[in-house]
Each structure stands twice: as structure tokens, then as C-alpha cells.
Amino acid sequence: MKHVLNVSALLALVLLVGCDWMPGKPKPSARWQPADSVVDFTTLYAENCRACHGIDGTISGSIGMDQPTYLSFIPEDKLREVTANGVPGSSMPAFLQSRGGMLTAQQIDVLVAGILAAKPADPGDMPPYEAALGNVAAGREAFGVSCASCHGADGKGLPGNAGSVVAPAYLGMVSDQYLRTITVAGRPELGCPDFRNRIPGRAMTADEVSNITAWLASNRVNEFGQPVPTN
Numbered sequence: 001m002k003h004v005l006n007v008s009a010l011l012a013l014v015l016l017v018g019c020d021w022m023p024g025k026p027k028p029s030a031r032w033q034p035a036d037s038v039v040d041f042t043t044l045y046a047e048n049c050r051a052c053h054g055i056d057g058t059i060s061g062s063i064g065m066d067q068p069t070y071l072s073f074i075p076e077d078k079l080r081e082v083t084a085n086g087v088p089g090s091s092m093p094a095f096l097q098s099r100g101g102m103l104t105a106q107q108i109d110v111l112v113a114g115i116l117a118a119k120p121a122d123p124g125d126m127p128p129y130e131a132a133l134g135n136v137a138a139g140r141e142a143f144g145v146s147c148a149s150c151h152g153a154d155g156k157g158l159p160g161n162a163g164s165v166v167a168p169a170y171l172g173m174v175s176d177q178y179l180r181t182i183t184v185a186g187r188p189e190l191g192c193p194d195f196r197n198r199i200p201g202r203a204m205t206a207d208e209v210s211n212i213t214a215w216l217a218s219n220r221v222n223e224f225g226q227p228v229p230t231n
Contacts, residue, residue, distance in 0.1 A: 036097075036104050041114030044107055048095060057189050062091075063181065065115045069194040070185040072123030078130075080112045090175050127184055127195065127206040133176065134207060139215030142208040146198040150191075155219065162192065166219040180213040 038044060045055070045065075054060030063070055084105075086094035095101035096108055103111075144153050150162035157164040164170065183204075186194035195204040204212075220228045 035102060036107070039107060039110050041110050044103070044111050045114060048103065049111070052091075054189070059189050063185060063187060064189060066118050067185055067188065068118070068120050069196075070181065071116060071119040073126055073129055073181065073184050075129055076112065076116060079115065080108060083111055084108050087175050087178070090178065091173050125203075127204075127209045130177070131180070131206065131210050133214035133217060134210030134212075136211075136214045136218045138207075139211035139213070139218075142204075142211050143215055146204055146208065146212065155216070162190075165216060168221055171216070171220045176213060176217050179216045180209060183209050183212050183216075 038047075049065060050060075052060060052062045053065045055064075055066065057064060057066070065071075082092065084094065084096035084101075085099055086092050086101075093101065095103045095111075097104060143151075143155065147155070147165075150158065151165050152158045155164060155166040182192070184195045186192045186197075188194070195209060198204055
């Protein structure tokens with residue numbers, strides 16, 4: 001009887017020690033871990049950013065985070081600020097835990113560093129990221145030169161080409177800074193060129209960017225069709 005017990009104990013020990021080989025046993029990398037312990041950029045981006053910003057030039061709801069002109073345009077501190085705090089009044093949420101999000105400050109840093117890893121070494125001359133809104137009348141004229149071939153002179157879109165950029169539903173979801181960013185960085189995955197490629201033979205000037213942003217923002221209206229303040 002004692003011999004049988006010893007064999008049973010030995011068998012149990014072998015099973016406990018060697019159970020990692022058993023079929024269906026999760027690998028260490030596949031085992032559950034707390035969300036705030038994940039510090040792998042690929043995982044963090046896929047779980048928090050990819051749904052809206054896409055990857056590798058895929059079409060998505062918002063500007064691609066691997067778009068070279070965009071990465072040259074946005075300063076590192078601004079990218080971190082937007083990722084952490086979101087953009088009030090837009091569809092961009094805050095991701096930092098202290099602001100109601102799910103990520104730690106360390107995870108925010110990992111995301112920012114990973115995104116900026118694709119930034120061109122020589123970005124060339126860029127308009128400033130932030131600037132006051134320009135002249136609305138001049139902006140309408142500049143829009144006609146730089147953007148009307150795709151969006152129409154009134155910005156309401158052209159059949160078979162690009163859609164409206166003055167639709168209330170669109171302007172109600174985006175900030176003035178986003179309008180400025182799209183004017184500079186474009187949306188190449190949608191066929192919308194950046195500021196260097198809108199006008200044959202030259203790049204748009206910083207004033208043209210500010211003026212177009214002002215004109216686009218001036219088209220915001222509320223539910224009663226009345227103009228709303230710019231943000």
C-alpha cells in the first residue's frame with residue numbers, strides 16, 4: 001500500500017512540474033495580464049488607436065498616425081497632450097487614467113514614442129502647428145485655388161470626386177486645429193494631398209493655411225442654421 005501511495009505522489013509531482021507541455025496549455029505570452037502592465041507599442045496602438053487612425057495607410061475615420069507630413073507637423077508635446085487629454089468637443093477621447101481613460105502615463109509615452117518613430121529625419125519647411133485663424137474672405141479665395149478642384153468652390157463636394165468639407169455634421173465633430181491639420185497634412189489615403197501638393201509648382205503658404213482654416217470654421221452652424229463661434 002505504501003508503495004502505491006509513493007507512486008501516486010510521484011506521478012502527481014511529475015504532472016505538476018511538467019504540465020506546460022500539455023495540449024491547450026496557454027503560453028506565458030498569451031496569459032492574462034493587467035491592462036496597465038502592457039508597454040508594447042504594437043499592442044497599445046492596436047487596442048487604443050487603430051480603430052480610428054488605421055495603420056499602414058489604410059482608410060480610417062481620422063488622420064493616419066503614420067502619415068509623414070502629419071508627423072513632421074505635430075510637435076511631440078502636442079501629440080502627448082492630445083493622446084492624454086483628448087480634444088473636447090470632438091470625437092477624440094482622453095486616454096490618460098486621471099482624465100477618465102484607461103492608460104497610464106508610461107503607456108502614453110510608449111504610444112507617443114512609437115508613433116513618432118516614423119517621423120522623417122528632415123521634415124523640411126512646415127507651417128506652424130498652431131496659429132490664429134486668418135481672414136475668412138481670403139480663405140474662401142485660397143480654398144478656390146487649393147481645394148475647389150476636388151471639393152467645389154463652395155466646399156460642398158463634387159459628384160464622383162471628394163465630399164463636402166462644410167457639412168454641419170462634419171464641422172460639428174472636428175476642432176479648428178483639426179481643420180488646420182488636414183489642410184496641412186491632407187489625407188493621402190483618401191486622395192487628399194498635403195500642403196505641398198495642392199497647388200502645382202509650389203507649396204501653400206502659412207497665411208493660406210490659416211485663411212482656409214478660418215473660412216472652413218466660419219461655415220459651422222447650429223441646429224437652427226445660425227453660425228457658431230469658432231473653437
